[in-house]
Amino acid sequence: GRALLILLLCATVSFLGGLIFGYELGIISGALLQLQIDFHLSCFKQEILVSAVLIGALLASLVGGILIDRHGRRRAILVSNLVLLVGSLILTLVRSFIGLVIGRMTVGFAISVSSMACCIYVSEMVAAHQRGLLVSLYEAGITVGILLSYALNYIFADVDEGWRYMFGLAIAPAAMQFLSILFLPVNPVKLSSWDSDCQKVLIQLENTKDREVAKQEPYKEKHYSFLDLFRTRDNMRRRTLVGLGLVLFQQFTGQPNVLGYASKIFHSVGFQSNSSAILASVGLGAIKVVATIVAMAFADKAGRRVLLMAGCVVMAISVTTIGLTSCIAPLAMARDCKAAADPNASHRLSQHFLTPVASQAAVSPIPPASGAVKSQASPGFAASRSLTNVFASTQSRGVVPDSSLTQKRVLAGQSKKETVESTGSPFGGDPWAEHTVLNWITLLSMMAFVSAFSIGFGPMTWLVLSEIYPAGIRGRAFAFCNSFNWAANLLISLSFLDLIDAIGFSWMFLLYGLTGVMGVIFIYLFVPETKGQSLEEIDQQFSRKR
Numbered sequence: 236g237r238a239l240l241i242l243l244l245c246a247t248v249s250f251l252g253g254l255i256f257g258y259e260l261g262i263i264s265g266a267l268l269q270l271q272i273d274f275h276l277s278c279f280k281q282e283i284l285v286s287a288v289l290i291g292a293l294l295a296s297l298v299g300g301i302l303i304d305r306h307g308r309r310r311a312i313l314v315s316n317l318v319l320l321v322g323s324l325i326l327t328l329v330r331s332f333i334g335l336v337i338g339r340m341t342v343g344f345a346i347s348v349s350s351m352a353c354c355i356y357v358s359e360m361v362a363a364h365q366r367g368l369l370v371s372l373y374e375a376g377i378t379v380g381i382l383l384s385y386a387l388n389y390i391f392a393d394v395d396e397g398w399r400y401m402f403g404l405a406i407a408p409a410a411m412q413f414l415s416i417l418f419l420p421v422n423p424v425k426l427s428s429w430d431s432d433c434q435k436v437l438i439q440l441e442n443t444k445d446r447e448v449a450k451q452e453p454y455k456e457k458h459y460s461f462l463d464l465f466r467t468r469d470n471m472r473r474r475t476l477v478g479l480g481l482v483l484f485q486q487f488t489g490q491p492n493v494l495g496y497a498s499k500i501f502h503s504v505g506f507q508s509n510s511s512a513i514l515a516s517v518g519l520g521a522i523k524v525v526a527t528i529v530a531m532a533f534a535d536k537a538g539r540r541v542l543l544m545a546g547c548v549v550m551a552i553s554v555t556t557i558g559l560t561s562c563i564a565p566l567a568m569a570r571d572c573k574a575a576a577d578p579n580a581s582h583r584l585s586q587h588f589l590t591p592v593a594s595q596a597a598v599s600p601i602p603p604a605s606g607a608v609k610s611q612a613s614p615g616f617a618a619s620r621s622l623t624n625v626f627a628s629t630q631s632r633g634v635v636p637d638s639s640l641t642q643k644r645v646l647a648g649q650s651k652k653e654t655v656e657s658t659g660s661p662f663g664g665d666p667w668a669e670h671t672v673l674n675w676i677t678l679l680s681m682m683a684f685v686s687a688f689s690i691g692f693g694p695m696t697w698l699v700l701s702e703i704y705p706a707g708i709r710g711r712a713f714a715f716c717n718s719f720n721w722a723a724n725l726l727i728s729l730s731f732l733d734l735i736d737a738i739g740f741s742w743m744f745l746l747y748g749l750t751g752v753m754g755v756i757f758i759y760l761f762v763p764e765t766k767g768q769s770l771e772e773i774d775q776q777f778s779r780k781r
Contacts, residue, residue, distance in 0.1 A: 242369075244419050245360050248312070249369050251412040252353035253376020254383070255319065256346045258405055259288070261381040263339075265388025266398035273396065274332055287336045289721060291343025296718035299348040303710030308356035309421055311348055311710075316413040319345035319405065326402035338402070350697075351713050358701035360419070363769045367534025367698055374694035375531060378523040385517065459708035464715060469778040474703050477761050478716040481543075481699060484754035485692040486723035488550050489747030492731050493557070493684050519685055526689035538766040539695045543758050546691015551751025553684035558744030560673045560680070565740060702765045705774050 263285055271281055303311045322341030329335055350373070357369050387404065391397030457469075464475045530542060704712040735743050765773050 241419065242361065242365070244415050245357050245369055246372055247415045248412055248419065249353055249357045249372040250376040250379075251408050251415065252312070252349050253373040253378075254380035255376075255405060255408050255412065256350055256373075257377035257380025257382075258384045258408065259342050259346050259380075260377075261384030262388065262401045262405070263288070264385070265392055266401045268392070269396070269398045270335065273398075274335070276332070280332060284332075284335055284339060287339035288343035288346075289725065291340035291345075292347035293718060293721050294340075295344045295347030295351075296714050296721060299351055300711035300714030302348065303352050303355065303714070304708065307421060308352045308359070308710070309416060309419065311352035312356060312416050313413060315345045315349035315352065316409045319349070319409045323402055323405045323409070327399050342405075347717070351710065351717055354697050354701040355709055355713060358698070359706070359770060363767055363772075364535055366702070367539065367766060368531050370698045370701060371527065371531040371534050371694040373697070374689070375524065375527045378520060378527055378689070382517065382520045382524070385520070457705055457707050459705065461708075461711055461715075463708065464712055469705065469774075471708075473761070474777055475712070475715075477703060477763075478700050478712065479719055480757050480761060481692070481696045482716050482720040483723055484547070484750065484757060485696050486720065486727050487747075488547070488692070488751045488754060489554050489727070489744065490550075490684075490688050490692070491724050491727045493554060493681060493744075493747075519682070522682055522685050523689045523693075526686040527694060530690045530694045533690075534694070534698065535766055538764045539699050540758065540762055540764040543691045543695045543699075543762060544755055546687040546693075546695070547751055547754045547758060549687035550684055550691070551748045551755065553680040553687065554744045554751065555748030556680040557677055557684075558741045558748060560677045561744065562741045564673045564677070699762065699765065702770060702773050703763075703777060706770070 267276075267281060267285065270276060270284070274280075276284065299311070302314070306314075319342060322338050322345055325334060325338035325341060329338055353373055354370055357373070358366050361369050384401075387401055391400050394400065459468075459471070463469075463471050465472055533542060700713050700716055701709070731743070738746075763773075763776065768776070
């Protein structure tokens with residue numbers, strides 16, 4: 236009974252950690268629509284506000300690993316919950332722009348520490364044959380959290396100062412996770428022997444083979460310095476190569492930007508504007524949830540290596556297909572940012588959803604930073620920016636009488652109506668309308684890309700990272716790779732439009748496809764299979780191989 240309770244609590248902690256992460260990334264979409272009006276935010280201030288989460292997350296990557304290794308995974312999760320509580324309260328009560336930035340930085344710090352600590356803690360708490368399922372549950376929580384945030388964005392869209400409720404509701408899952416982990420034991424690798432009550436319960440979760448190995452070769456925790464990550468001791472340099480390779484290929488295969496064109500692709504196959512926005516956000520989000528569930532089911536059966544290679548192959552084929560079809564049916568591009576700091580800007584805001592999200596990257600009210608944040612979902616991912624902007628178009632529908640917020644948006648609604656009427660059919664004068672078959676191929680390729688990422692790189696990258704490092708440096712190593720993940724994602728997002736200007740949209744996506752092929756080769760040559768092995772066996776396997 237106690238073993239089952241530990242499993243259920245581990246699953247709860249993993250899922251809630253992901254849900255909080257996804258919720259905080261997605262909720263800024265609806266909140267920003269109101270904040271840019273209530274606080275008269277310029278484009279620059281909007282970029283700062285959304286980028287604040289990234290800044291906090293980068294800071295967490297620098298110091299979070301030390302916290303996790305020195306003070307334990309369980310305590311790090313508890314601290315992250317408390318920090319998130321503080322950040323959410325700041326955002327709920329704040330009345331200045333500076334306060335908003337500080338609150339979002341605090342939240343970014345909290346979710347970054349939590350993402351690292353949750354994956355490591357759960358991987359160490361459960362048996363080898365259950366580790367893939369429960370760690371992947373974190374990724375599933377992220378996708379559900381994003382969908383939940385968009386639902387609440389829709390509900391509070393016309394509520395006066397509804398953004399306060401959006402930010403404040405994050406307190407509920409954080410409190411639930413805090414209470415759940417209080418009933419879990421201290422990190423098993425921090426225990427001095429295999430004879431403690433906690434460890435006896437954990438050994439019961441292991442199969443006979445794992446139990447015999449544990450008895451014959453008691454695991455002794457070694458102490459490492461940060462510089463050991465780059466030395467040959469216990470083959471640490473190869474482990475670092477595997478970790479960095481996975482997070483970099485996860486980003487350079489183009490996942491921060493592919494979903495950015497979701498809205499445009501949905502328009503191209505005949506959906507009206509609002510339908511396109513809803514389907515692009517909720518529909519693709521649902522696809523990610525289903526694909527992540529598939530990854531959870533097969534992580535401990537097919538193995539991490541197989542899912543990584545299969546997902547990377549499909550991603551490479553998908554982005555190559557998008558690149559080839561865009562040669563014939565090119566996407567329209569736009570780079571301008573239109574702030575809604577005054578009523579006259581509302582007309583331009585109403586046209587915001589008609590622009591491909593990725594094309595708004597570095598200058599839009601939802602800048603690339605939010606996309607950068609999502610990819611950690613991976614602790615992933617990058618649906619945040621794309622689905623954020625896509626869904627935003629639905630939130631200026633119906634109004635609430637006698638609302639001060641509504642009065643602020645009257646001109647926006649009128650201008651939107653005029654804009655839609657003036658444009659008529661979404662296909663009017665659009666070259667995409669002449670290539671229906673290619674448009675559907677592009678749409679299916681995008682769906683395949685989303686599914687492949689959610690099966691492969693999305694959950695598996697962080698599962699492998701939580702397994703391949705020794706316990707004594709696991710937190711710092713995870714944080715080190717995590718910092719490269721954030722940095723690479725930001726680089727991809729910020730350079731996307733400049734690269735398109737330089738080499739063209741089609742060649743950009745063909746380059747992503749080539750990177751995917753290189754990723755497959757890298758996984759085949761360097762990434763070992765870790766399914767069914769205890770963390771001690773994985774460590775010994777890496778230590779022996781040169």
